Amino acid sequence: MENFRLLDFLYQLSISPVYINIIGAFSFAFFITIISIPKIIRISFKKGLMDVPEARSSHVNKVPTLGGVALFFGIVVSTSIFATELGANYAFFLSAITILFFVGLMDDLLVVAPDKKLYAQLISTTLIIFGSGIMINSFYGLFGIYELNYWVGVIITYIVFIVLINAYNLIDGIDGLASGVGIVISLAFIFIFYRIFDYSIGILAISIVAVLVGFLKYNLSERFKIFMGDTGSMVIGFILTFMAIRFLYIAGLPSYSIVTAPVLLLFIFAIPVIDTLNVFIVRVLQKKHPLKPDKNHLHHQILKLGYTHIQTTIIIVIINIVFVIIGYYLRNLEINKLFLIFLLLSISFVALLRYLTYINNTNQKT
Template identity: 45%
Template sequence: MKNFELFLYNYGISIFYVKIGLGFLSSFLITFFSIPTIIKISRRKNLMDEPSVRSSHLRKIPNLGGIAIFYSIGICTSVFAYEIFDLYKFLFASLIVLLYVGVMDDIVVMRAYKKLVAQIAVSAFIVIGSDIRIRSLFGICGIFEINYYLSVIFTIITFIILINAFNLIDGIDGLAGGYSVICSALFGISYYRLGEYNYPLVVLSVVIIGSVLAFLYYNLSNYRATKIFMGDTGSMLLGFLLAFTCICFIDIFIDRKLPNVPRYHLKSAPVIAVAILILPIVDTLNVILVRLWNKKSPFEADKNHIHHKLLKLELTHRRSSFYIIVYYLLIVLVAYAFRHSNVNLLLVIILGLGFIGAYLPDIIYRMRNRNTIKTNN
């Protein structure tokens, strides 16, 4: 690979843009050509997602699409962004553990506590082993630099929450995949603008985008023979990687004097990161609060997720996913427009807009029912 880079350098070709192009194309093609084989094996071995009370689908569908996503990301990141595995030595080990746990859960359904133990382990690998931590809150609630041990605990909890939150939004076709593409694109653009030191993370973001776009081709298919879900394997993997890129993004703006590493200043960096991941954060907080309000266990499954509410309005999966992604993308634009505002005020605005989006479908549903009742009378 280094000889190839030297060859391109001698001809005045930027290796970075070559990596971007080849990384995207390779990740897309690997996933695209892997999924038909996975679908074939899943149907032959009856490794299918069975419809249940909470399901938004009515037929058995293969749910091992996350294997193709892992396969693609693992290969392409190792080839085109190998520096990442040098910088973060426990990253690949964490992905392997998540693959194993995800596949096991998709096939035989693991107990919740076993998945939690695995999530704690992979989070500890990356937080302690690779020193990927939330070191400062930039003045949120008056908190700046965080004690090392509190930082480790807080970051591990953050990883676990985001892994499971992303798993929870994977309830309708296109939502988890489409949202992960948007998040990866936003983080990738941010890394690109923040300089060459962050280019490996740009390539990682592009690889994720390519892989997930290929998956979405099958996930959004109208033909039963080619349709597939990403399953827990895919949702946990993408949730973990987005949590990883989110924390790396925040870390760029922390004023640490490291050799040959330029530092940048943006006091609202944590809020920008929250805005990018606002959908899984708000959706998870909302369903937990609703369950507690109704005196139910916060871990009890129900249909109070945002996507369930839109389906209740008789929207298709595609339209529901589109409306949700567009609304929460607007929140990112608000966060970016007011990025130099007071960090606490901006956080309140972002969370407020997030919860408004969560309850808009309820308001529309009630207004529609009132109009129907008035018409009938």
């Protein structure tokens, strides 16, 4: 009851409910995260729940991997209190992320086979498509395609969910990178959903920013370092994708008609999309299995140039911000022209990075 009295008191001060929810959601999610993580770190050390460095690891010491538990806890509590419409309109949303949470937790504790994680992602996506009714139903003229057949839309929605969830997971390779990119993407969605008055999804995006900011304090720490693990990367990746699909769904409504929405999302998800395509293409060209891990990710290429983890994270996050800004200012272009610009910028970025890496390797050999 005390919580309700506090809210009534704030309303009496003539503070807009929107601002109350924004401040409340951020505060709850942030403080829950920074309070929970130290306890998770202590338990991880006592029980030996640590990530052991291997050949591909970017760290040299054992590090706790259960940061995702705090992220999940902060998001669920914050949105349950301050985004009540989220539960009413998207009844299966919490069920979907809970499934991913437990499968991710099992993977961080026991190591789960990749196919089982894929099944969990498919089940969670099914709950969103058929439970909440959110799916891709149009390409808005991209490649000359407009309205999609229902089942074609369903299949494409599945593909987008699986690709983006795992693309976000793939960038979780160095300190702060997944969190930093996640914050940029979430900030873009905060701007979008408050502009179109979808406040419940806006609160969800605010909660993600809050938990990731709280997590960064420890992820970037030398003494109290922790990783988000698959628990965190799958849950955050799924929620970011959920918001993207929701945006596409709203963009097609007559009252909004945001005709460049699909390509705007490419600009928003620039780093995960570019990194995944880059790695996939390189592996295929090298005649390697496209799903076999290697060190061809964007962050690996920048690290080879001599930058530290923090510097590499800052560079990549800034690049994602630049893509978001470019996409926003060019949003009124014809959709296929905007897609071509995204493609040219992406290829130029990867080509420049490859060239700089080649020059750096050549100089080291001479």
